[in-house]
Amino acid sequence: MYEQGAGRVDLLESYEILRSYQPRASIFPSVLDYTDCPYSWPFxxxxxxxxxxxxxxxxxVLNGMGVIGYVHSPPIWHPSNEEGNLLSIRFTYSEVIWPWTGYLALHMQIKEEGAHFSGVIEGNVTVRVHSPPAQGERAVRTSTCVLKLKLNVVPTPPRSKRVLWDQFHSIKYPPGYIPRDSLDVRNDILDWHGDHLHTNFHIMFNMLRDAGxxxxxxxxxxxxxxxxxxxxLLMVDLEDEYFQEEIEKLRxxxxxxxxGLAVFAEWYNVDTMVKMRFFDDNTRSWWTPVTGGANIPALNDLLAPFGIAFGDxxxxxxFSIDDEQSRYASGTDIVRFPRGGYVHSFPFLDSSESGATQNFLLNSGMxxxxxxxxxxxxxxxRIAVYGDSNCLDSSHMVTNCYRLLRKILDFTGSNIKDPVLFSKSVKQDMPLYEDDNHLSSRRTDVNFSMYSAVxxxxxxxRTDSRFEVWGTKGYNLHIRGRNRKLPGYDVIDLGRGLNSTIDTSNSRRPKFTEKNKGDYFGNRYLGLLFWQLDVPELVASQWLVPAVIAITGW
Incomplete structure (x- = not known):
């Protein structure tokens, strides 16, 4: 879908359409068929x-009725059959369509009544667009757009097979100089490929789906x-900081x-970052890295309750592990780890500024x-930590570590212990420990808040989280400062067949709505439960349309 777009233009057919064209509004694409592979990948x-x-x-939303249009009422979901009531949709959309284009974002999740449902849900989403009358006309122009929807639904998988990818703490390109993850790559100095399941980690995503x-x-x-x-919880190559509430909740x-927690880190060395400063001819300014390949000081704060820390x-x-040859490309080391854990060590060259002496010793045979x-x-x-993410990143990968990743997920999700990874020879009788003053420190010469979401x-x-926590601080935390907690599993009914709308003061801002589908086939299915993939934005015209991207966007 994102590679092909609308496809090739047929000029003759386009001419015939224009001969009888009546001004109207439409939605592109007009059909979302999530059963059509590979066109609808990754959905x-x-x-x-x-x-x-x-x-x-x-x-x-394309408005052929005029340069400006308005959406006065929320979009509506019309299921084709009774099973369609299992789908709960909220919409964010352009209330003002200008110039010629706007956006319609669908936030879709399956209600808890569908936990055992297997099948296909079909239906239509409709939205009415109004435009001022053209010259010589008196009546307002009105058009109803239709988006056909077809979704595949399966019973809720077991917990052990469900992996949550942390996209929020990946700093999005291009707010600042986020350096590349592999310092061996000389012709690609920025980390600008998205660090997303559907971009440079798409091969890993496909592999994990194939593995169940x-x-x-x-x-x-x-x-x-x-x-x-x-x-x-899978945390790979993350650059941002963490709220204190996040640290406490994760513990x-x-x-x-x-x-289960699986962390794939990256290099971080302040002296090396300082030497990577350069003058950019385009912006006529000096660029300096705001962090390393990953934000190791922040990760160390997150992992501190477990007695784990990375070095610099x-x-x-x-190196080889379990008869699998791998390349460690600009990764970091583990300097703290509790007794009783299993730690694998290998001889490597340290290319950091502070590693020159060690390299001399290694080259001397030590x-x-x-x-x-x-x-x-x-x-x-269960926790697994690894100091490099390049073996998962398809951008500059030398060797992959998908086999190792599967074994890690088997351990963190199902407590299945691979005999090689959990060999008695690598069990720690004594903890690894490095003093606080020897741990990686944050840069004091960079205003990191300019780039951070924390x-x-x-x-x-945000609106890419479950509906029940939209606009709140999250689970087990006070809602908007009020002294009550969110429920863990209680069903929150938002509508019971009615549209509930959160109005915005500025007409240019998105409008948040939810449609509970009990209107159409009775209230056989009521309830609310949820799920998310995050997606790239689809834009049908030359104009930049605001995007709604889950894993928070990029």
Missing amino acids: CLQPLYAGAMPVIFNAT YYIETLGSPLTCFDASQYGT DDVINTGL KILNGD QADSPILGLLEVGEG LGKDLIC
Whole structure:
């Protein structure tokens, strides 16, 4: 869909259409068929199911009636059959369509009554567009747009097979100089490929789906998901900071709720970052990295409750684990890990500024191993940390580590222990420990709040999170400062057959609505539960249309 777009233009057919054309509004694409593979990738690869994050799609509204148009009432979902009432949709859309184009975003999730449903849901979404009368006309021009929808739904998969991908803490290109993850790559200095399941991690996404995993995207803070629904939280190559509430909730999620945590880090070395400063001829200004390949000081704060920390080495080299040859490309090392965990170490070259002495020793025949992989059981949950993400990133990958990733997810999600990864020879009788003053420190010469979604910002669940926590601080936290907590599983009915609308003071802002489908075939299905994939924006014209992107957007 995103590669092909609308397809090739047929000039003769276009001419015939224009000969009899009547001004109207339309939606592009006019059909969303999530059963059509590979055209509808990535949506066709993973069906919807109850209990997950909302699937988001952004369509384009084209107004042929005039340069300006208005949407006065919320879009409406018309299911084709009774099973269609299992689908709950909220809409965000352009109330003012100008010039010629606007957007219609669908936030779709399956109600909890559909937890055991398997089948196809079909129906239409309609939206009415009004435009001022043309010259010589008196009546307002009105057109009803129709978007045909076809979705594949499956029963809610087991918790162990559900993986949540953290997109929120990946800083989006291009607000600042986010350096590349592999320093061996000389012709691509910026980390600008999205770091998203559907861009440079798309091969990994396909592999996990083929392996039977269901991957959802979290585009909001860690307080905005229910940990009891997921086997593993997957955090890969993250650059942002963390709210204190996120740190506290994750600790509770792992120790008490049994959430699995898998972290793939990257290099971070302040001295190396300082030397990467350069003068950009386009902006006529000096560019300096605002963080490393990943934000190791922030990750260390997040992992501190578990006694885990990464160092500031920049390691490179080949190694073998479980008869699988791998390349460690500008990864970091583990400097703190609790006793009783399993830590794998290998000899590498340290290319950081502070690693020159070590490189001399290694080249002199003295081999020093660096810990790069750690696995740990803590409370009810399990944690796996690895110091490099380039083996998952298809942009500049030398070798992949998909096999290792599957074994990690088997451990974090199902407590299946691979005999090689959990060999007695790598079990820690004594903890790894580095003093605080030797851990990586944040840069003091960079205003990181300019690029961060955390520093100086309010903790709030966005419109890519479950409907029940939209606009709140998340699960088990006070709602908008009021002294009450969100329910964990209670059904929140938003509408019972009516549209509920949150009005906005500015007509240019998106309008939030929900349609409960009980109108059309009775109230056989009532309730609310959820799921999300996050998607790239689809734009049908040359104009930039506002996008709704889950894993928070890029």
